[in-house]
Amino acid sequence: MSLLFYGLHLLLIVGLVSWMQRQDWASTLKPYFLPALVFKLLCGILLGLLYRYYYHSGDTITYYKASLVLTDYALQNPGAYSKLLLFNTFSSEAFRATVPFSKFPDFSNSFYFIKLLSALNLLTRSSYYLNALYLSLFSFWGAARLVASLQACFPKRGKAAAIAFLFFPSVVFWSSGLLKDALMFGSMCWLIFFALKITHGRKARAGQLILAPLMLYVFVRIKLFYAAVLIPLLLAYIFIKLVSRHTRMGESYAVQVGSFLFVLVLGALAGSLLGVFFSLDFLLSEMHRNYTSMLEVSRHGPHIVLERMGPGVEQSLLSYPEAALSAVYRPFLGEAWGALYVLMGLENLLLLVLTVLFFAAALRKGFQRPPLLHLVFLIFVLVLAGVVGLTTPNFGSLSRYRIVFLPFLVYLLLQNAYAQRVLQKLGL
Known part of the structure; x- marks a missing residue:
């Protein structure tokens, strides 16, 4: 050429x-x-x-x-x-x-x-x-x-x-x-x-x-499933913000947050009953199928094993905490020594440090009242971290798939006073 x-x-x-x-x-x-x-x-x-x-x-x-x-x-x-x-x-x-x-x-x-x-x-x-x-x-x-x-x-x-x-x-x-x-x-x-x-x-x-x-x-x-999570969150956010602009709802942060959560739960229930995106049984079975199929081809290298993982609701809920934490913080530095795994481990160590700084600032200065948009981001992170962790035992694939929620998590973790002070010292 x-x-x-x-x-x-x-x-x-x-x-x-x-x-x-x-x-x-x-x-x-x-x-x-x-x-x-x-x-x-x-x-x-x-x-x-x-x-x-x-x-x-x-x-x-x-x-x-x-x-x-x-x-x-x-x-x-x-x-x-x-x-x-x-x-x-x-x-x-x-x-x-x-x-x-x-x-x-x-x-x-x-x-x-x-x-x-x-x-x-x-x-x-x-x-x-x-x-x-x-x-x-x-x-x-x-x-x-x-x-x-x-x-x-x-x-x-x-x-x-x-x-x-x-x-x-x-x-x-x-x-x-x-x-x-x-x-x-x-x-x-x-x-x-x-x-x-x-x-x-x-x-x-x-x-x-x-x-x-x-x-x-x-x-x-x-990414249909990602859309099934993000779009209802954005629609609920838009609805509450527009209503609060023209009513007295905007004067109360608690009312805004409560109304947002109510609209979100109501929409989720309606959507699940009508089967707008997926039935729960289909979703859980597909998640388990993805997990087991990827686990089979990942056994020769570093990977995540969720002992309680299964296609049922109870099994998924029991596996969720480990899956979500693994999606964010694994592989740990030293868990695998390939060049790419070391780079992943270093980045995950940074995430862990940011998390510690966030909670340290919250304990010392108290939790700041977040904007409603940050609540949207937090729910998105919590849902997608669990889903990605439940379906992706391979560390290499995990690093790629988690980009759907990772920037929102980093954005939220950088809001604390300690992180802001570090950014100022670095001239950022």
């Missing part, structure tokens, strides 16, 4: 970055914008190098090779490819058998991802690393937009948001590159930004109104 072709794409990426920098929201990120962007794009490239030359396999390679099948199909039969892209209609069963992840095309998030990737291939001439840069840029765009919004809504907590979403190592690394997680992370951040836009009285622009349903669709298609 010619240097001119790569040069044109790099100019396009520079143009997109320049456009982002000229937006009003980007001015609040001036100290962080370019360093965070370079870090993100570099991680997207490093992720590909890691899987290609160290692991020699993995999801990113599988998705890329699968997308090439669809891209070749697009070049040979553009009309049939268009039908496949829009309606999951295959020209023949013989061709369908050659396409990975196509057994249940209407439900498979992997098939949805490779369709998007195949379309991107037409722009990049199937360049793996150009694709990785574009996906990393999308993920950064969503994260940076959310950080800017958090800074505008909670000015004293802006540094914590920047560290959690733009610089925390595993969050940035695993939300970069040619993986579904880059799309998940970017669209998730956009959805939370939209919720803040609605609830804090800032008028949405026409482009944002178009983006909102698109990001919702991408997030739901890529």
